[in-house]
Amino acid sequence: MSTTFGDRLEEAVTAYGPLCVGIDPHPQLLHRWGLDDDVEGLRRFGDTVVEALAGQVAIAKPQSAFFERHGSAGVAVLEHVLAMLREVGVLSLLDVKRGDVGSTMAAYAEAYLSDGSPLAADAITVSPFLGFGSLAPAFELADATGRGVFVLAMTSNPEGAQVQHARVAADAAGEGGVTVAEEIVSAVAERNAEGGGSGRFGSTGMVVGATVGKDIADLGLAQALADSRAPLLAPGLGAQGADAGDIARGFGPALPLVLPSSSRGILAAGPAPAGLRAAVRQQAAELAGG
Numbered sequence: 311m312s313t314t315f316g317d318r319l320e321e322a323v324t325a326y327g328p329l330c331v332g333i334d335p336h337p338q339l340l341h342r343w344g345l346d347d348d349v350e351g352l353r354r355f356g357d358t359v360v361e362a363l364a365g366q367v368a369i370a371k372p373q374s375a376f377f378e379r380h381g382s383a384g385v386a387v388l389e390h391v392l393a394m395l396r397e398v399g400v401l402s403l404l405d406v407k408r409g410d411v412g413s414t415m416a417a418y419a420e421a422y423l424s425d426g427s428p429l430a431a432d433a434i435t436v437s438p439f440l441g442f443g444s445l446a447p448a449f450e451l452a453d454a455t456g457r458g459v460f461v462l463a464m465t466s467n468p469e470g471a472q473v474q475h476a477r478v479a480a481d482a483a484g485e486g487g488v489t490v491a492e493e494i495v496s497a498v499a500e501r502n503a504e505g506g507g508s509g510r511f512g513s514t515g516m517v518v519g520a521t522v523g524k525d526i527a528d529l530g531l532a533q534a535l536a537d538s539r540a541p542l543l544a545p546g547l548g549a550q551g552a553d554a555g556d557i558a559r560g561f562g563p564a565l566p567l568v569l570p571s572s573s574r575g576i577l578a579a580g581p582a583p584a585g586l587r588a589a590v591r592q593q594a595a596e597l598a599g600g
């Protein structure tokens with residue numbers, strides 16, 4: 311691919327808006343849609359969601375876990391969903407939260423970020439818990455193939471604060487230093503500055519939950535997020551309780567970088583594609599302040 315992920319994302323968001331829809335085939339959703347919790351149900355769920363999202367959204371986020379729970383046949387359905395998203399022109403952000411020592415990270419990168427791999431996506435989520443530097447193989451391959459990497463920074467779950475708000479290089483009383491979240495924001499901003507490009511988005515993104523607006527303010531990170539050029543995946547919209555107002559207030563100056571993300575909040579409107587599309591339009595209008 312000749313263009314960067316950031317440029318492709320900007321083009322898609324300009325055309326369709328920033329809403330990212332999650333493809334999370336929860337057993338409860340399969341049941342609600344009248345499908346069995348098996349590989350055939352998974353495939354029909356995936357086909358329906360992709361059909362409904364085509365021409366409606368810039369980017370969709372399949373959640374790997376809900377495919378993996380069906381074993382290798384479920385992973386084959388995930389490959390099929392990724393191929394279909396490619397076919398209909400919706401960018402794929404595979405939520406797989408990988409992170410490992412360098413040589414193993416290189417193998418994960420090949421699985422998800424190399425041209426021709428059956429599980430290749432336009433972007434993936436990664437975890438920096440083994441150290442930001444351990445993610446280098448993913449960044450390098452993503453840069454080489456025009457793909458993107460979203461680093462977990464401030465996740466939407468309440469437990470995340472235990473690690474993400476901890477202070478690095480603090481004194482014995484826990485004072486001074488910077489938070490882990492701030493370290494990640496700085497490292498991602500540096501990557502996007504080095505990576506060049508003058509568009510709205512760099513190709514290294516972050517995951518910053520839609521639910522953590524107060525934490526962004528408490529940690530004083532709104533301006534650093536805005537300056538990072540990182541696309542900011544913001545899950546937590548809908549089922550986890552955040553709404554469009556929380557996102558606007560919470561992200562402040564960083565709002566133009568935010569990709570608000572909802573899975574169950576949209577998927578509950580299925581199985582009719584028209585119902586899913588109506589839910590997408592309603593959520594998009596709320597985000598746009600309409």
Ligand SMILES: O=c1ccn([C@@H]2O[C@H](COP(=O)(O)O)[C@@H](O)[C@H]2O)c(=O)[nH]1
Pocket residue numbers: 332334373405464465466467517518519545546547548549550571572573574575
């Ligand atoms: O901080 C994070 C990172 C990822 N997620 C994922 O997003 C979806 C949320 O689903 P909803 O149904 O809209 O709650 C799910 O796949 C999570 O694993 C997140 O929620 N928070």
